[in-house]
Amino acid sequence: MRNSLLGCLVFAALVTGAASAMAAGTITGTPHDLSGKGWGTTELCKFCHTPHLAQSVAGAPLWNHDSTKQSYTLYTSSTFKGNSTQPGPQSKLCLSCHDGTVAIDSFANAGIVQSGTHTMISIGATTNLIGGGGSLTSDHPISFTYNGALATLDGHLATPVSANFVDAANQIPLYNNPGRSSQLECASCHAVHDNTYGKFLRIANTGSALCLTCHQK
Amino acid sequence: MNEKFSMTVARRGQRSLAPAFSLLLAFWFVGARTADAAVAVGAGIAQSKHNLSISGTGKIRADVSAGDNTGSELCIFCHTPHSASGQVAMWNRFDSGASYIPYRSTTTKAIIGQPTGASRLCLSCHDGTVALGMVRSRRTSIAMQSVAANLPHGRSYLGTDLSDDHPVSFQYTAALAAQQGDLQRPPRSGPVHLDANSEMQCTTCHDPHGNSYEKFLVMDNTGSALCLTCHNPESWLQSAHSYSPKRWNGLAPNPWPHTSQKSVAANGCENCHSPHNAGGKQRLLNFAEEEQNCFPCHNGNVAAKNLEVEFNKASVHPVINTTGVHDPAEPTLASAGVTRHVECADCHDPHAANSTGKTTPQAVSGALAGVRGVNASGAKISPITYEYELCFRCHGDTAKGPARVSRQFPQLNTRLEFQDVNGQNSFHPVVLPGKNPNVPSLKPPWTSASQMTCGDCHNNDRGPGAGGVGPAGPHGSAYAPLLERPLSFADTAANPANSALCFKCHDFVNNAWRDHLRHIGYTACGTCHDPHGSPNAHLMNFDPSIVAGARNYQSTGTGHGTCTLLCHGKEHTATSY
Numbered sequence: 001m002r003n004s005l006l007g008c009l010v011f012a013a014l015v016t017g018a019a020s021a022m023a024a025g026t027i028t029g030t031p032h033d034l035s036g037k038g039w040g041t042t043e044l045c046k047f048c049h050t051p052h053l054a055q056s057v058a059g060a061p062l063w064n065h066d067s068t069k070q071s072y073t074l075y076t077s078s079t080f081k082g083n084s085t086q087p088g089p090q091s092k093l094c095l096s097c098h099d100g101t102v103a104i105d106s107f108a109n110a111g112i113v114q115s116g117t118h119t120m121i122s123i124g125a126t127t128n129l130i131g132g133g134g135s136l137t138s139d140h141p142i143s144f145t146y147n148g149a150l151a152t153l154d155g156h157l158a159t160p161v162s163a164n165f166v167d168a169a170n171q172i173p174l175y176n177n178p179g180r181s182s183q184l185e186c187a188s189c190h191a192v193h194d195n196t197y198g199k200f201l202r203i204a205n206t207g208s209a210l211c212l213t214c215h216q217k
Numbered sequence: 218m219n220e221k222f223s224m225t226v227a228r229r230g231q232r233s234l235a236p237a238f239s240l241l242l243a244f245w246f247v248g249a250r251t252a253d254a255a256v257a258v259g260a261g262i263a264q265s266k267h268n269l270s271i272s273g274t275g276k277i278r279a280d281v282s283a284g285d286n287t288g289s290e291l292c293i294f295c296h297t298p299h300s301a302s303g304q305v306a307m308w309n310r311f312d313s314g315a316s317y318i319p320y321r322s323t324t325t326k327a328i329i330g331q332p333t334g335a336s337r338l339c340l341s342c343h344d345g346t347v348a349l350g351m352v353r354s355r356r357t358s359i360a361m362q363s364v365a366a367n368l369p370h371g372r373s374y375l376g377t378d379l380s381d382d383h384p385v386s387f388q389y390t391a392a393l394a395a396q397q398g399d400l401q402r403p404p405r406s407g408p409v410h411l412d413a414n415s416e417m418q419c420t421t422c423h424d425p426h427g428n429s430y431e432k433f434l435v436m437d438n439t440g441s442a443l444c445l446t447c448h449n450p451e452s453w454l455q456s457a458h459s460y461s462p463k464r465w466n467g468l469a470p471n472p473w474p475h476t477s478q479k480s481v482a483a484n485g486c487e488n489c490h491s492p493h494n495a496g497g498k499q500r501l502l503n504f505a506e507e508e509q510n511c512f513p514c515h516n517g518n519v520a521a522k523n524l525e526v527e528f529n530k531a532s533v534h535p536v537i538n539t540t541g542v543h544d545p546a547e548p549t550l551a552s553a554g555v556t557r558h559v560e561c562a563d564c565h566d567p568h569a570a571n572s573t574g575k576t577t578p579q580a581v582s583g584a585l586a587g588v589r590g591v592n593a594s595g596a597k598i599s600p601i602t603y604e605y606e607l608c609f610r611c612h613g614d615t616a617k618g619p620a621r622v623s624r625q626f627p628q629l630n631t632r633l634e635f636q637d638v639n640g641q642n643s644f645h646p647v648v649l650p651g652k653n654p655n656v657p658s659l660k661p662p663w664t665s666a667s668q669m670t671c672g673d674c675h676n677n678d679r680g681p682g683a684g685g686v687g688p689a690g691p692h693g694s695a696y697a698p699l700l701e702r703p704l705s706f707a708d709t710a711a712n713p714a715n716s717a718l719c720f721k722c723h724d725f726v727n728n729a730w731r732d733h734l735r736h737i738g739y740t741a742c743g744t745c746h747d748p749h750g751s752p753n754a755h756l757m758n759f760d761p762s763i764v765a766g767a768r769n770y771q772s773t774g775t776g777h778g779t780c781t782l783l784c785h786g787k788e789h790t791a792t793s794y
Binding site for chain 2: 075078130138139140156189205206207208211212215216217
């Protein structure tokens, strides 16, 4: 256990080197630590990553989880000006557990798919079900280009400091995928490995500070 | 506050985008929590009453002592990034489910139903039926400070009766603007905006996230600039209510209790109207009693003259007698179902009235600008071009009570009294020029070619026409029927004092008939003369309660006539002069 944890930390440092301002917390003991569930493994990282024979999945570092094939109804509103598409590769990784269509313990590396049985629905975690039934209509939009042009169009958004970050402190990242740069994805708000601030948020949301980083209200 | 977050907001403050906002936000977040007084009037929601979190500065905010269920977040009271319950638009509140009484008026052409769209979101707090802290993303309501589980009663409490609030959730189209007539074309750009369905909503006027302008308005409403984005009352810019710089002298009552503006011009529409919680529901007037919308300024505290006291006099246009009878949609002409009444707005158009004087003696003054009436022929006219057209609307063809003075030739239609119906009539030259070139009694500047107005006789007994300093116009007088000077019709009335009104223009001594003095020293002018008009010459129309016998007067040429009658026991039989 201790070795696997250490390995995980080293691994995490390697694959997430882009994030310059990491919070101090770890994944251990958070809701994302499923090592003690008895779901066919006592390892922690394995639910998402493998050091060898990893799947080649866009945006996914050393990926070891089966992917969702769900097509989603996207968020719309008369005032939302973003060009959202189906979830980008980074967000799709999250949805591969959170939309409830793929079991959390469905491991899949380059060689084998090991189907699991525990889905977000079957374990009763419905409040964390995102994209359930293929609907993202009641969730914050993702996979849209967040740049100065959008900020100008919207009128109440901060202009991102770069194609990689919204804020000058580089705490809210944007993602650059082939053909689509400056994408807001799940991981823009959530740090999947760190639950220091609850809900795996990237920064504390006291006074809705996370929201107000982008939303100039 | 953790150090990292402080750094975040501090760095944000260095960025060029919206620097003022960022600096304000940074200031507040980093250092101002215990120094509220130092916070400038903020543009952002964090400084506004809509910050219901524990960091809020208003009275209505989350209870800081509520443990795990405190409202430390600001956006959460309305929004959630993920809503498992399937609410659209990341809305975090429960629909009120209330059935609302929508705004109704006899003059609006808009089709107004139950609130829709963004307005329902606002009402999920502002109708007072849903607890402020009850949000979808929390299993139990966020605990609020004791005063405010639900929105307490106050100016922002709208309730479920929206009939006293500006209508929302109606389609505002060019067709509506054309049909309504006093609306601009729908706004297409700018801060005042319709929703995606071209519907007017709360968000048309209010920005729930920004309070740069008070009351979360989307723009500065000084001079009702926001209202006038849509509303376009005819002649408004000619109305003194749109441009008068007059200010309140500070004596109670406060004429502008629901605004912070300090002059008539700055208050604009809100001199008389309240967009929410209006006392007079239809047309959103400040008060249900029509005249009370005028008196708070026209009592000498804002406008120079005190009109309110005029209506306490013995003879008045009784504006205080009725409430809810007047309807601007009522027809101009007499009509079944319309109760006889008078309100200030029957004679004055507050969207057009001004203090411009008459350009000619018979012209309409600015006080009567824009009002409708009935012309000499009995047809409706709007706006009036002569003052009498306003008077004839009620004092012409409409039903009324018995004559004040009985006449041998009765005529209850005042409009017809001033007509030369059969070519033999005589009349005071209100509608038509005088027929008699020989009126030696007239005092300068009056001549036999002069024309006059109703207001030359019917006016304030303390107004300028009577040499007083009170307001002009027939609002009230000590002398009935609303006369500028005394006029008695009693047989024993000794003159000139008791017919002072007549002697305003006519000389008591020097007149066309040498025996005048022998009569009017003992009886009223009105015993023989009907002041409005008569089918006989020289306004001769005997009062049969005084004059008996044949009551026959005939003019026999300039300065000559004969009488056959019985009066004061004295028999006249073709007595001539």
